[in-house]
Amino acid sequence: MRGSTLTGLVQIAGILHLGLLVAGGSMAKAVRFREQTAALPPFLRQLFFVYMAFIGLVLAGFGLLTFFFAGEIARGEPLARGLCFLFTLFWGLRLVVASFVFDVRPYLTTPLYRLGYWATNAVFVYLLAVYAFASCRGGVL
Amino acid sequence: MNPFESKLSCLLRTAAFLQIGIAILNLFLVRLLGWRADLQRVPLLLKEVFQVHAWFISVTLLIFGTITWRFAGVLAANSDPIGRWLAAGVGGFWALRAVLQVVYYSSSHWRRNPHRTMAHILLLAIYGGFATTYFAAAFARPPEGGL
Numbered sequence: 001m002r003g004s005t006l007t008g009l010v011q012i013a014g015i016l017h018l019g020l021l022v023a024g025g026s027m028a029k030a031v032r033f034r035e036q037t038a039a040l041p042p043f044l045r046q047l048f049f050v051y052m053a054f055i056g057l058v059l060a061g062f063g064l065l066t067f068f069f070a071g072e073i074a075r076g077e078p079l080a081r082g083l084c085f086l087f088t089l090f091w092g093l094r095l096v097v098a099s100f101v102f103d104v105r106p107y108l109t110t111p112l113y114r115l116g117y118w119a120t121n122a123v124f125v126y127l128l129a130v131y132a133f134a135s136c137r138g139g140v141l
Numbered sequence: 142m143n144p145f146e147s148k149l150s151c152l153l154r155t156a157a158f159l160q161i162g163i164a165i166l167n168l169f170l171v172r173l174l175g176w177r178a179d180l181q182r183v184p185l186l187l188k189e190v191f192q193v194h195a196w197f198i199s200v201t202l203l204i205f206g207t208i209t210w211r212f213a214g215v216l217a218a219n220s221d222p223i224g225r226w227l228a229a230g231v232g233g234f235w236a237l238r239a240v241l242q243v244v245y246y247s248s249s250h251w252r253r254n255p256h257r258t259m260a261h262i263l264l265l266a267i268y269g270g271f272a273t274t275y276f277a278a279a280f281a282r283p284p285e286g287g288l
Contacts, residue, residue: 031186039182043250050241051194057237058201061230069223079212079224086204093200097193104186 006134010070013130016123017063021056023120028052030107062087076137084135091127098124142214145282150217152274157209159267164202167195205231216278225279232275239268 037045065083066073072080098121108114142150171177171192180188208227209216216224242265251257 031184031190033187036183036187041179042247044176044179046246048191048194050245051191051198054201054234054238055194055197057234058197061234065223065226065230069226072223077221077223079208079215079221079227082208082211083204083223083227086208090197090200090204094197097196101193102186102189107186 006074007070014067084131088131095124146217150213153213157206160202161206164199167199228275228279235271
């Protein structure tokens with residue numbers, strides 16, 4: 001694969017992280033997150049929101065790094081490849097969780113939610129494939 | 142590697158080690174703090190979301206820890222643009238976490254409980270230390286004449 005093609009694919013991966021951020025926000029709305037967590041003790045409820053906020057922050061950070069350093073990633077520079085290898089593990093695990101842990105069927109009540117669910121899974125596969133490919137370029141880390 | 146980079150590299154490796162420790166500890170937080178019964182009160186999907194978020198916070202910290210351990214020298218040398226941005230991002234992550242420890246969590250969780258107060262202060266120092274170390278890697282340069 002030509003470097004410029006991989007750079008483009010990596011930049012798309014960066015943009016898709018921001019799409020996942022939007023999907024995460026709409027998921028919170030779909031499951032009525034605030035109402036449903038009202039029964040929890042305050043500390044646990046706050047921790048719930050802190051986890052959510054930091055996952056959002058991490059997605060934004062991964063996305064921005066990926067987008068702005070797509071060239072370095074495509075060239076297979078050592079630190080960039082190290083990050084790609086770890087991102088591959090991250091998205092591989094996320095795909096496993098989406099496939100085997102969550103049962104979201106009761107919440108997929110509209111065609112839009114169903115489309116969003118399958119689109120999100122497609123994004124996980126895409127991110128896994130792009131980072132895995134980018135991390136395999138070059139020598140031993 | 143000059144003395145400043147050498148010390149910074151050592152601090153980064155310490156931060157990496159501690160982050161991996163926090164990542165592992167975070168996986169057992171529900172059991173350690175006895176939250177299982179409380180989590181039974183929310184719908185199954187939300188309980189799973191909480192659990193998965195906890196796992197992915199751990200995975201993220203493992204990523205920060207592993208990449209920092211492996212590339213501590215590169216981060217300390219400030220020689221790679223992606224390393225600088227990564228250090229700034231991880232520093233920002235921990236700076237925000239330290240701020241939230243003070244302004245978001247209610248002090249009623251730890252006030253008048255010496256053990257919790259100590260834990261609160263210790264966590265604040267660790268989070269602040271991480272932020273300072275990563276920001277140093279991203280932005281600081283040794284003064285003329287070395288450190």
